[in-house]
Amino acid sequence: MTATTPDALPRRRLLDAPPHWTTVLAVVILVAVIAMAVFASQIAPFEPTKLNPAMRLKPASSTYWLGTDSFGRDLYSRVVYGAQVSLLVGGGVTLASVLIGLPLGLLAGWFRGFDAVLMRMMDGMMAIPGILLAIAVVALTKAGLVTVIVAITLPEIPQVVRLVRSRVIAARSETYVDAAMLLGTPATRLITRHLFPATIAPLIVQGTYIYAAAILTEAALSFLGVGIGTEIPTWGNIMAEGRLYFAINPWLVFWPAIVLSLCILSINLLGDALRDRLDPKMKGRSP
């Protein structure tokens, strides 16, 4: 852009302006959580499942940084390993709900008849409280990583469908879509080349919120005892086991709670920052 063309709009880039300090903090925390998950076996001083009945419910010490739980397992190691399940479930749910919701939303935005039927179905799915639906799925199948991902993905799909659909409907009234239609562009090409790009930015933003929501729901399921199972440490089931000894050592609950909350908070903050940069229209979201 030069002084002779004052009307030219500057291209908005992701890092045009320095990020807000909360965004920087969020990224730092997320990198730490990812490192915890990836390098868990190097970071954790103990096996997270190693029982040691002689060391039950010990307070924090130089050996056991955060103390031990009711089975004598090292709390710090368990919290570190807990990051693995949370991040895996978050990633799986985000990927699955976008892969299913995106094509449905594109079709619903384009084909009126399909839209009417599909949106009633999505209304129906949104009426079922997410945790109840997830609980029902877990109850029917064997508890495991895939089951939990499926269970949490189902209630997230309508959100993606509605978002994509609304963006497609908005884009349809744009001149470039009219132009493409007048040129006789076939529907498949119109959808994939002209309408789909309009949904990318909002999907990235929504994806971060889904990631955060999935981690939260997984933790809630584990906490309720209907999650992945107790043999794998997750932040939710560490809290569920710790709550029985809350009166003796509340930190059995609070340490996983703090890491869990910080992780979700960071993802949400990152989502807000991405939204402000990529998609200012979405300000004031209501997830």
Added chain:
Amino acid sequence: MASYFLRRVLMAVPVMAFIALFIFLLLRLTPGDPAQAIAGDHATPQQLAAIRESLGLDQPLASQFLAWVGDMILGDFGKSLISQRPVLEMIGQRIGPTLALASVAMMLTVLISLPLGVLAAWRHGGLIDRFVMSLSVLGFSVPIFVIGYVLISIFAVNLKWFPVQGYKPLAEGLGAFLHRIVLPGFALASIYIALVSRMTRASMLEVLGEDYVRTARAKGLSDRIVLFRHALRNAAIPILTVVGTGFAMMISGVVVTETVFNIPGIGRLVVEAVLARDYPLIQAIILLTAGAYVLINLLIDLSYALTDPRIRYK
């Protein structure tokens, strides 16, 4: 007016039908034998046969579905596989605490988030605004069960103002009831407060830019009257909408809150049902809560039409 009402009510029918079909297929289409899934790995052939018979699994899918829906319309939601009692009766016994908890949370939400949202919009960009926005990010990010334990730790364990857990019905006295429901009510309300105050703020910000707000100010009305009488009333529809759609979130929150605070409501019942694989009970609870969601949102939609004639003609 009457035709709008009728149309809106009729729209709820296919939604409910889909919910019923979805829950029905969830059990039937799960890979493997549903009877086996319900009974667990150690079931005897007799137990499996009994489950198949009680659920009608030997019938064709379509007739199973119609029979199931027909029974529900007549008020028969089936019997528990464990206690053999009608599930409606079991739900009826446990619904009191849940309704009490949800109502308290709802009241706290309205009392806290409406003024917060209005103030934040009024002093847009100011200290209160930033406080409300930070609070709402926190409310979305910190899970209810974490908030619950923080509240227990501060107000029950350390300050000893409230009991750690438990529930007393209203019939045993208002004092005893409130004493036990305040902490869980706050925990459950936390995410709702975040949602509603954010929506109130956004909706108020939009309305405050309107001409009639400027007119009201220009004729010298006080800020309080402009905010609460002119602006808030017109900002109400998006706020009410979010209250309605947030109901599903509230029920999810109830399950967790009841576990943390040991409240014998529907949330505990559903977790017990899952651990016992009592599928008719799970089905009934999901259907009834989804039905409640559809009903609440229907009522909210109809209330718009009553207050705002523009909606009726759309």
